[in-house]
Amino acid sequence: MKGIVFVELLGMAEDMLGETVVDQVIEGCDLPSGGAYTAVGDYPCAELLELVRGFSEHTSVPEPELQRLFGRWMMDSFSRNYPRFFAQRTGSFDMLQAIEDEIHVEVRKIYPNAELPRFDLNLVDAKTLEMTYHSTRPLAHFCHGLVEACVERFGETANVSLDDKSQTTGGHAVIVVARH
Numbered sequence: 001m002k003g004i005v006f007v008e009l010l011g012m013a014e015d016m017l018g019e020t021v022v023d024q025v026i027e028g029c030d031l032p033s034g035g036a037y038t039a040v041g042d043y044p045c046a047e048l049l050e051l052v053r054g055f056s057e058h059t060s061v062p063e064p065e066l067q068r069l070f071g072r073w074m075m076d077s078f079s080r081n082y083p084r085f086f087a088q089r090t091g092s093f094d095m096l097q098a099i100e101d102e103i104h105v106e107v108r109k110i111y112p113n114a115e116l117p118r119f120d121l122n123l124v125d126a127k128t129l130e131m132t133y134h135s136t137r138p139l140a141h142f143c144h145g146l147v148e149a150c151v152e153r154f155g156e157t158a159n160v161s162l163d164d165k166s167q168t169t170g171g172h173a174v175i176v177v178a179r180h
């Protein structure tokens with residue numbers, strides 16, 4: 001995974017827990033890289049999951065909930081650092097429907113070895129979008145947070161549900177966005 005994701009996770013953790021505690025958690029984690037990340041480096045996704053585990057253990061916030069909070073944090077970061085991906089979008093559905101064929105395509109040009117998920121989208125009706133998330137990485141809850149924050153980013157409200165099927169049927173999950 002791209003270093004930027006790790007840098008942002010540590011940024012969120014510092015915001016929640018302070019630098020000293022974050023350093024303690026890093027020391028207690030099994031991290032081949034030693035826990036020093038640069039935004040442009042590449043690191044195994046297993047380290048991200050290990051850090052989430054460490055922060056969860058320290059805060060008693062369950063790992064799925066931490067992933068989801070991190071997704072929300074990350075959408076904020078994308079929005080600040082890559083405003084051009086948001087500029088011409090008319091709303092959250094327009095944005096979410098552009099991930100697969102436009103946004104992540106551009107991301108791959110910037111970061112050729114980016115590890116990205118795949119989405120099957122189904123616009124059920126004008127207010128309901130069903131997104132099936134496929135990835136070899138267990139980040140469905142991170143995705144849930146990204147989608148929730150995306151809806152808010154466009155000043156909309158919606159019920160965003162996650163049905164994580166990865167436990168039973170392998171690497172996929174269904175996210176349904178029901179706009180109010």
Ligand code: HEM
Pocket residue numbers: 001002003005078082085095096099103104107111113114115116117134135136137139140142143146147150
């Ligand atoms: C609501 C919109 C978006 C959703 C739902 C989404 C979803 C995701 C998810 C779930 C991942 C984790 C990888 C995986 O699960 O396999 C990911 C990775 C990533 N996405 Fe998106 N994304 C969105 C928008 C964006 C935008 C606007 C950018 C702009 C730069 C972006 C850049 C990236 C990057 C850099 C990674 C990391 C790739 C890596 O570490 O190798 N995404 N995205």
